[in-house]
Amino acid sequence: MNPEARQEALSRHGLVETEDGFELTLAGFQRASKRAAGLRKEGDPEATQMLSLSPDDPLRWEYCRCIAIEAFSSEVYHSGI
Incomplete structure (x- = not known):
């Protein structure tokens, strides 16, 4: 995965490094x-x-962050790097 594709994947999963x-x-x-x-x-x-939990609860945000990281990591893994 080249840097541009990686950045697109981060954006697609709603993550900022x-x-x-x-x-x-x-x-x-x-x-x-x-x-x-x-x-x-x-x-x-x-x-x-x-x-x-309430949508503004930090624990819910952390759980969602983990889901997004897992999805991003899976995409990177399957890209063949």
Whole structure:
């Protein structure tokens, strides 16, 4: 994956890379929340618990950030790097 494709993937997953790691954008939070709703429908108890939190709860944001990082990492892995 070249740098431009990597940046596009970060943007697609709603992540911004910083010196401290990845930060989640609002669009990333919304996308990850939809993925969490899908996990909840599949019976995932952690997703159920996290989605019961207020959208402004830092723990919910962290959970969504982890979902976005996992999706981004999977995309990078499958790109053949």
